Amino acid sequence: MPPPIRRTPITHSIWRVHVGVLHSRPMELPPPSPTFLAAALAAALFLVAVLRGRPARKYDLPPGPRPWPVIGNLDLIGPLPHHSARDLSARHGPLVSLRLGSFHAVVASSPDMARFFLRTRDLAFVDRPRTAAGRKYIVDGAGSPFTPEEFRWLIDEHFFLNGVLNIGDVIPWLSCLDPQGYVKRMKRSAKMFDRFLEHVLDEHNERRRREGEEFVARDMVDVLLELADDPNLEVPIHRDGVKGFILDLIGGGTDTSAVTVEWAMSELLRNPEVLAKATEELDRVIGRDRLVAEEDIPNLPYMEAVVKETMRLHPVAPLLTPRLCREDVSVGGYDVPAGTRVLINIWAIGRDPAVWEAPMAFRPERFVGSGVDVKGQDLELLPFGSGRRMCPGIGLGLKMVHMILANLLHAFAWRLPDGVAAEDLSMEETFGLTVPRRVPLEAVAEPKLPAHLYALS
Structure with a gap:
C-alpha cells in the first residue's frame, strides 16, 4: 500500500497572508451612488452574456487529486517534491494532473510517458516556464571576489533557490508579498554572483588591454569577450550574455x-562488497604506481556500472527541468492543454519495481554488459534528460564524475568513522535545483599509493 500523502505547512503560510488581509483596519468609504450601482450591474450582465456566448473548450485531463481553491494541490507537495509526486503516481497512475496555485501541471512517472514528452512530441514541450529565480540572476553590480567559503555558500544558495518551490511562481498575485522570503534571498545572491562575474570579466579585459595586439585567447571567457566586441556578429552577444554562459559553466561543472x-x-560505504569489487578492478587495470587517467575509463566497466547505478538511485535533478506545453496535445486518451507545466519524475522511474528488479538495492552488476546508457536513448535511465533540451554538459559531466570517483577510490582506502555502522549511515536528501545529502558525508581516507603521486605539482 503506498504511503499516505501528508498535507504540509505550506497551506498555513498562505492562509496567514489571507488572515492578515482580512484583519486589517477597514477603510471609510462613502456609499455608492445609484448611477454607479446601475453601471456596475450593466457591466456584470454584459460580461456574463459574453462569457456564456463563448463556447469553452472542455479538456479531459489526466487523473489527479482534487484541487483546493487558490492553492490547488500545493498542500500535497512536501519538502521532497519528487517523493510527493511518486506517492501521487501510485494512486493516480503514470500521468498525474495537478493544480499548482494558478497553473496546471502534469507529472510523468513512467518510461513510456517520458518518451512521449521528451522524444515523441518534444518539439511541443521545448519551452521553459519563467520563474523568479530565472528573472533575478545576472544583475548590475561590481565589487571584489569572495573567499572560498563564501563562494561555496553562494553555489549552495544558488542551487537551493533555483530548485525551491516559490509561492509567487505558482500564485502570481502573492509574488509582491514574498511570503517565504525566497525572492529577497534571490536578489541578494544574484548581486553577489554578479560581483564575482564582473570581477572575472574585468580580469580578462585587463589582460586583453595589457597585451594589446599580442593578446591570444586562453579560455572560453576570452573567446566570448572577443565575440561580444565583434560588431559584425549576426547574433550579438552582450556582457550579460557572457556572464550567463559563465554561470552555466559554474553550475554545471561544480555542484552536479x-x-x-x-x-x-x-552507497559504496554502505555496500562494502561493491566497494571491494570497484577497488579490485582499479588495482588490476591501473596498478599501484600511477593515478587513473581519462583514457583508462573505457577499461573500467565495473566503475562505469557504479556511476550508472548511482545516477539511477540518486539523479541530481529528480524532476528534470520543468517544461512548458506550447500547444494542446493528447496523450494516452487525455488532454494536455497549452501552458501546462510538465515534470518528468526520473527519480520515481529509477526506483520503479515494474522497471527494475530489486530497485532499492545498490547493484552495479545490473549494468555490466547491459548496454543501457545515460545518454537519453534508454528512457528508464535519464539523469541528463533526453531529446532537444537534454543537458548539453553530459560529456563533461560524465568524465568529471568518472575521473573524480575513480581516483578517490584508487588513491585511498575508505571506511566509515569508528562507531558508525554501514546500515546506520543516513541517506536523507534535501531538495533544490540538485538533491544533495541532507547531512554531508563523513568518511576516513587512508593513502595507499606511493607518496610522490599525491604531490600537487
Whole structure:
C-alpha cells in the first residue's frame, strides 16, 4: 500500500497572508451612488452574456487529486517534491494532473510517458516556464571576489533557490508579498554572483588591454569577450550574455558532479562488497604506481556500472527541468492543454519495481554488459534528460564524475568513522535545483599509493 500523502505547512503560510488581509483596519468609504450601482450591474450582465456566448473548450485531463481553491494541490507537495509526486503516481497512475496555485501541471512517472514528452512530441514541450529565480540572476553590480567559503555558500544558495518551490511562481498575485522570503534571498545572491562575474570579466579585459595586439585567447571567457566586441556578429552577444554562459559553466561543472560523487561514495560505504569489487578492478587495470587517467575509463566497466547505478538511485535533478506545453496535445486518451507545466519524475522511474528488479538495492552488476546508457536513448535511465533540451554538459559531466570517483577510490582506502555502522549511515536528501545529502558525508581516507603521486605539482 503506498504511503499516505501528508498535507504540509505550506497551506498555513498562505492562509496567514489571507488572515492578515482580512484583519486589517477597514477603510471609510462613502456609499455608492445609484448611477454607479446601475453601471456596475450593466457591466456584470454584459460580461456574463459574453462569457456564456463563448463556447469553452472542455479538456479531459489526466487523473489527479482534487484541487483546493487558490492553492490547488500545493498542500500535497512536501519538502521532497519528487517523493510527493511518486506517492501521487501510485494512486493516480503514470500521468498525474495537478493544480499548482494558478497553473496546471502534469507529472510523468513512467518510461513510456517520458518518451512521449521528451522524444515523441518534444518539439511541443521545448519551452521553459519563467520563474523568479530565472528573472533575478545576472544583475548590475561590481565589487571584489569572495573567499572560498563564501563562494561555496553562494553555489549552495544558488542551487537551493533555483530548485525551491516559490509561492509567487505558482500564485502570481502573492509574488509582491514574498511570503517565504525566497525572492529577497534571490536578489541578494544574484548581486553577489554578479560581483564575482564582473570581477572575472574585468580580469580578462585587463589582460586583453595589457597585451594589446599580442593578446591570444586562453579560455572560453576570452573567446566570448572577443565575440561580444565583434560588431559584425549576426547574433550579438552582450556582457550579460557572457556572464550567463559563465554561470552555466559554474553550475554545471561544480555542484552536479560533486553531488553525484558524494552519493556514489555513500552507497559504496554502505555496500562494502561493491566497494571491494570497484577497488579490485582499479588495482588490476591501473596498478599501484600511477593515478587513473581519462583514457583508462573505457577499461573500467565495473566503475562505469557504479556511476550508472548511482545516477539511477540518486539523479541530481529528480524532476528534470520543468517544461512548458506550447500547444494542446493528447496523450494516452487525455488532454494536455497549452501552458501546462510538465515534470518528468526520473527519480520515481529509477526506483520503479515494474522497471527494475530489486530497485532499492545498490547493484552495479545490473549494468555490466547491459548496454543501457545515460545518454537519453534508454528512457528508464535519464539523469541528463533526453531529446532537444537534454543537458548539453553530459560529456563533461560524465568524465568529471568518472575521473573524480575513480581516483578517490584508487588513491585511498575508505571506511566509515569508528562507531558508525554501514546500515546506520543516513541517506536523507534535501531538495533544490540538485538533491544533495541532507547531512554531508563523513568518511576516513587512508593513502595507499606511493607518496610522490599525491604531490600537487
